[in-house]
Amino acid sequence: MEKYEKFGTKGKILDAALESFSTSGFDATSLDVVAKSLGVRKQTILYHFTTKKGLLNAVVEREAGNLINSIEEVLNSDLKGWERIEALARMIFRLALREPLLLGLLREVSRPGSAGSERLRILMTPLMDRATFWMQSEMEVGRMRRTDPRLVILSAYSTVVGLATEIEVLRAAGIEQALRPVTVRRRELIRFLRVSLDPDYMQSK
Amino acid sequence: MEKYEKFGTKGKILDAALESFSTSGFDATSLDVVAKSLGVRKQTILYHFTTKKGLLNAVVEREAGNLINSIEEVLNSDLKGWERIEALARMIFRLALREPLLLGLLREVSRPGSAGSERLRILMTPLMDRATFWMQSEMEVGRMRRTDPRLVILSAYSTVVGLATEIEVLRAAGIEQALRPVTVRRRELIRFLRVSLDPDYMQSK
């Protein structure tokens, strides 16, 4: 019934692949190594996912699925205008903190020309279109300031993806408590969104 | 006399390597391919740089050198307190826009555990120490608000590195005019720095 089971070999492969892809990258990930870490032969992986790229796509699909579900949840709420945007931002930061591997994967896959970027785009496009549409209609009723929705969304996106780098850089510099920078980023993003979108907000200075 | 010549085989190899490392990444870069693009045998590369990692380190050294020189220039100016910080921020954004490959390289090499991260750290540490020291002394005279200098610097750093992703993502989405987002980022960063450091600045709301 399920598209993929959380347990069982297939699920375990996806978990291990996520780990490796998001921390070492696609090219540096060896199917042999991943297989060995699971006590399984490489061909088992290829049996389930056919090719290495297929495995990456499956990982992307699963993780982006989680992300998209969370977004849908907020989109289906009855929050209006600015409030919905803010809820969205908070939700994404919460998710990013809870699942840092997701962040790493997004960063890996966000580089245009990378193996998984195509699939990510395909998954994100409908969501993007829907968000754009909604924002435009909000703009027409005057609940939202007029700007290019795609620009705002993508800037927000790369703020979140940039978190991955930031957290890792800070950690590498020996600063373990990476919570504060994250909070700062969130505040920054929300302010950016507010300035761009909230018609009732006056930019001071 | 020079440490490396801009022309000649060695320089051309460094150029091509920078291009490949910063757009495709370290692992995805093949020495054979780079060599072929230069009309040269792979062994010529290895003759000049011994190993692939050695080549990466040389590239990092050259590029980080440029970056550090520009930073030194501002640090040696007679600007005080907040003004110096702002000049620094503007300079880095100018550089980043002029040399996008540098950004890509930094991103590639900023991932902890990546091949060049060690060398980058070694190059950046003295600069970081110096900046930290300066900021601390400014704090003591009250020209700067009290915070953890490293945290501020690293956050600024990852903002700049994050630009690489952002520009590419925007371009991939068909938004060619990537200038505005960059301006927005710069404004954001300067505001962040101001809030963190400028004692004369009052955070509204």
Added chain:
DNA sequence: AGTTTAACTTACCAATTGGTAAATAATAAT
């Protein structure tokens, strides 16, 4: 002219990579 040094090439290699094909084991269906 002869010798040394630097720059580059040809030839080669061991290791790893993703992937194919076929065999075997396990589970489900009849």
Added chain:
DNA sequence: ATTATTATTTACCAATTGGTAAGTTAAACT
């Protein structure tokens, strides 16, 4: 019990990878 299907393995391979060793050419020195 037998068949069919799914899951996993063993065996193998062609291609690519970074790297070594030795040869060749060109330039610089003496």
